[in-house]
Amino acid sequence: MGSTPESTHEEWLKRHRAVMPKWLSLYYDSPIELVSGDGRHVVDRDGKRYLDFFGGILTTMTGYNVKEVVSAITEQASNMVHSSTLYLISPMIELAEEIAALSGIENPRVFFTTSGTEANDTALMLATAYRRTSQILAVRNSYHGRSPSALAVTGNIHYRVGTYSPFQVSYVLGGSRLRGPLAQLDDEEYIRRGVLDLEDVLQTQTNGSVAALIAEPIQGVGGFAVPPDGYFGEIQKALGSSGALYISDEVQTGWGRTGEHFWGYEAHGVRPDMLTFAKGIGNGLALAGVVARAEIMDSLNASSISTFGGSPLAAAGGLANLRYLLANKLQDNALKMGSLIVSRLQEARSETSAVADIRGKGLMIGVELCEPGTVMPSPKRADLVMEYAKSKGLLVGKGGLAGNVLRVAPPLSITEEEASLGAETLVEALEFGSKEGL
Ligand SMILES: Cc1ncc(COP(=O)(O)O)c(C=O)c1O
Numbered sequence: 001m002g003s004t005p006e007s008t009h010e011e012w013l014k015r016h017r018a019v020m021p022k023w024l025s026l027y028y029d030s031p032i033e034l035v036s037g038d039g040r041h042v043v044d045r046d047g048k049r050y051l052d053f054f055g056g057i058l059t060t061m062t063g064y065n066v067k068e069v070v071s072a073i074t075e076q077a078s079n080m081v082h083s084s085t086l087y088l089i090s091p092m093i094e095l096a097e098e099i100a101a102l103s104g105i106e107n108p109r110v111f112f113t114t115s116g117t118e119a120n121d122t123a124l125m126l127a128t129a130y131r132r133t134s135q136i137l138a139v140r141n142s143y144h145g146r147s148p149s150a151l152a153v154t155g156n157i158h159y160r161v162g163t164y165s166p167f168q169v170s171y172v173l174g175g176s177r178l179r180g181p182l183a184q185l186d187d188e189e190y191i192r193r194g195v196l197d198l199e200d201v202l203q204t205q206t207n208g209s210v211a212a213l214i215a216e217p218i219q220g221v222g223g224f225a226v227p228p229d230g231y232f233g234e235i236q237k238a239l240g241s242s243g244a245l246y247i248s249d250e251v252q253t254g255w256g257r258t259g260e261h262f263w264g265y266e267a268h269g270v271r272p273d274m275l276t277f278a279k280g281i282g283n284g285l286a287l288a289g290v291v292a293r294a295e296i297m298d299s300l301n302a303s304s305i306s307t308f309g310g311s312p313l314a315a316a317g318g319l320a321n322l323r324y325l326l327a328n329k330l331q332d333n334a335l336k337m338g339s340l341i342v343s344r345l346q347e348a349r350s351e352t353s354a355v356a357d358i359r360g361k362g363l364m365i366g367v368e369l370c371e372p373g374t375v376m377p378s379p380k381r382a383d384l385v386m387e388y389a390k391s392k393g394l395l396v397g398k399g400g401l402a403g404n405v406l407r408v409a410p411p412l413s414i415t416e417e418e419a420s421l422g423a424e425t426l427v428e429a430l431e432f433g434s435k436e437g438l
Helices: 009-019 067-079 089-103 117-130 148-152 189-206 231-242 264-268 310-325 330-347 379-391 416-432
Strands: 034-038 041-044 049-052 108-113 135-139 168-172 212-215 243-250 273-279 288-293 353-363 364-369 396-398 406-409
Touching: 009 189, 049 416, 067 310, 089 108, 089 288, 089 310, 108 117, 117 135, 117 148, 117 212, 117 243, 117 273, 117 288, 168 189, 189 231, 212 231, 231 243, 231 264, 310 330, 330 353, 330 364, 364 379, 364 416, 379 396, 379 406, 379 416, 406 416
Parallel strands: 135 168, 135 212, 212 243, 243 273
Antiparallel strands: 034 041, 041 049, 108 288, 273 288, 353 364, 364 406, 396 406
């Protein structure tokens, strides 16, 4: 069957369902196909235009069709798409130098991969090789990717496939402030109990020698769950004599998205031994990687290679994208636009009774939908809000263990006008989703 232009939307959906895995989920009752984009807007196959507050899962970082990025990609594509890491790749070297300088990691080395999963796999492989133990600590409600090793440290049952784990993993607390053992605690008490839990886990579930702790500074798939500032810094201190390395998964929180910092770990006073990155750096190109202290990165006593990691095409696009982000101070913009959106959502709280929590930092805003007046998750209301927003030309994402948290994460280049319009539409959708008897 050819891709005839006359194929209708319904036919494409049917063909998708006939050939793709059933677990590859699509948003919306009537899923859409996005065919072009410009700035913060995308257009679907039927020509309908949307303001995009999810950016291809926080990946379209500087925007669609950014001239500087597109021309770097086009130029590189017309010269050479791929050569492999067996040869020098100057954009890869330049990009590694710039990321290393920004990383905050001492004596950094950078290894490029093609996905966040592969970046985390690499960090875990390095940690276990360097520390000569396969004991790992991870955080409940986390998501780190889809491979067996990334899933082994993913504390979200909906993504766990089977029980296989290459590591001995123990899960510590962190993330949610609305439910679970640390719910409704003030910052000090949250941190105190989290540290107590970690100490208990170390004593009861490990032999005292741990390879690493891996954590997202703000949990992405987990519904933009934000622990108190400083939490992971105290956790790192408490790791003490276990020798555990600290891996900060910056796949969602990196590149200034949180507004106040370039990396999410900076809100915690953590000194990471490694950080992993993906999503935003490529603005849609398959580009990811890990930054590690040299002694850790170089501790492998075997060869390792990622055929596509840091390819000429991805590296040239990533470099132009990073330079655009820095030159246009998009981190500052994330801070300003994020607070504009949050204040509008907060103002409307009395008319949006299904909103149990608004949280996040910068342009990483979570809106948790529950049955009005309770903390009982309402994925149904979240879906209704998403459908309503879509009908008004606004796309948002969702996450959280129960799928009831809207994820608001537009490209970092969003303008004030777009932020205000999007916030207004979202408020209208939340009012609709808060109606009695839904
Ligand atoms: C925090 C985090 N780590 C890792 C990953 C995995 O990245 P990828 O889907 O590129 O493999 C994701 C993906 O959503 C993520 O959010």
